[in-house]
Amino acid sequence: xxxxxxxxxxxxxxxxxxxQHIVVEAKTAGDVVAALERLAPGIGFYICDERGxxxxxxxxxxxxxxxxxxxxxxxxxxxxxxxxxxxALSGG
Amino acid sequence: MATRILLGTRKGAFIVxxxxxxxKPRLAGHAGxxxxxxxxxxxxxxxxxxxxxGHWGAKLSVxxxxxxxxxxxPAQIKYPEGARYIGQDMYEDASDENGVGMRIVTRPAAVxxxxxxxFGPGGAVYVGTIPGGLFVSLDGGNSFELNRPLWNHxxxxxxxxxxxxxxxxxxxxxxxxxGGEFAPGIHSIVVDPxxxxxVFVAVSTAGVIETEDGGxxxxxxxxxxxxxxxxxxxxxxxxxxxxxELCEGEPDHIWQxxxxxxxxxxxxxxxxxxxxxxxxxxHFGFPITADAKDGRTAWxxxxxxxxxxxxxxGALFVARTKDGGxxxEQMRRGLPQEQAYDxxxxxxLANKEGTVAFGSTTGNLYVSEDGGESWTTAANNLxxxxxxxxx
Numbered sequence: 467x468x469x470x471x472x473x474x475x476x477x478x479x480x481x482x483x484x485x486q487h488i489v490v491e492a493k494t495a496g497d498v499v500a501a502l503e504r505l506a507p508g509i510g511f512y513i514c515d516e517r518g519x520x521x522x523x524x525x526x527x528x529x530x531x532x533x534x535x536x537x538x539x540x541x542x543x544x545x546x547x548x549x550x551x552x553x554a555l556s557g558g
Numbered sequence: 559m560a561t562r563i564l565l566g567t568r569k570g571a572f573i574v575x576x577x578x579x580x581x582k583p584r585l586a587g588h589a590g591x592x593x594x595x596x597x598x599x600x601x602x603x604x605x606x607x608x609x610x611x612g613h614w615g616a617k618l619s620v621x622x623x624x625x626x627x628x629x630x631x632p633a634q635i636k637y638p639e640g641a642r643y644i645g646q647d648m649y650e651d652a653s654d655e656n657g658v659g660m661r662i663v664t665r666p667a668a669v670x671x672x673x674x675x676x677f678g679p680g681g682a683v684y685v686g687t688i689p690g691g692l693f694v695s696l697d698g699g700n701s702f703e704l705n706r707p708l709w710n711h712x713x714x715x716x717x718x719x720x721x722x723x724x725x726x727x728x729x730x731x732x733x734x735x736x737g738g739e740f741a742p743g744i745h746s747i748v749v750d751p752x753x754x755x756x757v758f759v760a761v762s763t764a765g766v767i768e769t770e771d772g773g774x775x776x777x778x779x780x781x782x783x784x785x786x787x788x789x790x791x792x793x794x795x796x797x798x799x800x801x802x803e804l805c806e807g808e809p810d811h812i813w814q815x816x817x818x819x820x821x822x823x824x825x826x827x828x829x830x831x832x833x834x835x836x837x838x839x840x841h842f843g844f845p846i847t848a849d850a851k852d853g854r855t856a857w858x859x860x861x862x863x864x865x866x867x868x869x870x871x872g873a874l875f876v877a878r879t880k881d882g883g884x885x886x887e888q889m890r891r892g893l894p895q896e897q898a899y900d901x902x903x904x905x906x907l908a909n910k911e912g913t914v915a916f917g918s919t920t921g922n923l924y925v926s927e928d929g930g931e932s933w934t935t936a937a938n939n940l941x942x943x944x945x946x947x948x949x
Contacts, residue, residue, distance in 0.1 A: 516636035
């Protein structure tokens with residue numbers, strides 16, 4: 467099952483996730499967000515807006531590849547993938 | 559007597575309390591996060607904070623222990639499926655001499671900013687947002703719904719849930735939107751203390767809008783306001799109201815700081831009269847606060863002008879009227895009078911029982927306990943202050 471790595475920023479809002487090795491059942495990027503929401507209710511609305519789109523200044527990587535479908539989160543996630551969710555570095 | 563002030567700042571919520579004769583601020587939550595507005599619901603005792611995280615979106619936070627601890631409210635503000643609005647998009651246009659074109663687009667709605675929260679009796683909670691949706695709770699904040707009659711108002715192009723509407727909006731945007739999108743926002747919510755079904759909201763940029771039936775129908779209330787800088791000076795819509803507040807004791811007296819000056823109504827917003835006095839430096843600004851007892855008394859913190867949104871000649875003053883805007887007094891005692899360039903946002907001035915307080919984007923907090931006659935500096939080095947409200 468894919469492993470999920472979150473930016474430290476998110477631990478400030480969801481401290482019970484800190485230090486956990488997060489492994490979820492997921493075949494797409496959208497599945498990852500849904501699984502995280504079950505682990506930490508509310509986190510999905512930090513990562514995505516209410517239309518289900520990845521927030522403008524949030525990035526999601528499957529392996530080393532930034533996901534392509536920021537609206538539908540249909541990018542495929544394989545069982546041995548590492549998924550990173552982090553804030554976009556927008557300068558400044 | 560007022561003893562507690564709540565601050566929303568760019569880097570957290572602060573509580574300011576009077577201790578041993580002086581006002582002391584302390585960080586009270588959301589350290590490092592943007593807090594657009596903090597207020598206490600007088601009917602439920604809950605404290606509410608409207609958060610604007612740069613990366614993680616707008617969040618509604620609540621405290622049920624007077625600000626000791628905060629949590630994300632279980633019911634967050636979210637636009638429902640199918641909510642859309644008409645907006646203007648700038649785009650690159652090589653054929654245009656400035657390289658920029660503008661087109662009308664219909665967009666799906668998502669919360670960009672939680673801007674103001676207001677309260678009514680019986681657990682009524684109202685949240686004003688960018689892009690212009692009013693969210694209403696009738697159970698103390700346990701659930702919220704978009705007010706559809708206002709969202710679907712003919713002035714915004716009609717019902718876009720079920721069709722394409724009229725394809726035209728009379729609501730324009732505000733640069734206060736986060737994320738660079740130019741969309742309208744609700745920044746003022748006023749509930750008539752005599753009749754909670756009567757609610758005013760004010761919108762940048764549209765004007766003042768009233769419901770008398772608990773939000774089922776809405777009417778513009780912009781008579782007497784002028785758009786002298788546009789081709790249609792007496793237009794019903796398109797007014798850049800910066801903030802409105804009413805007198806609790808005389809609720810037909812409503813005060814408005816507008817982009818084009820100060821307006822006053824003594825007939826419940828049926829008509830407005832311009833009462834600013836540019837020659838006295840009392841004209842442009844963002845905040846305004848109305849006395850709770852005397853409908854003819856209000857305070858503003860003027861800026862110089864639209865072109866110079868800063869203090870007048872580098873000296874800070876508060877202006878007060880006690881006669882419905884006929885005359886204004888400039889009150890400067892205790893406020894910096896040299897090289898002071900404080901900018902005061904629309905929610906950053908408040909009064910309660912003779913105490914007046916305001917905060918600036920330079921992180922200064924000033925308090926007067928004699929109606930504005932004299933001032934003390936309660937803090938100098940806070941983050942940029944977005945809101946000042948008495949608890």
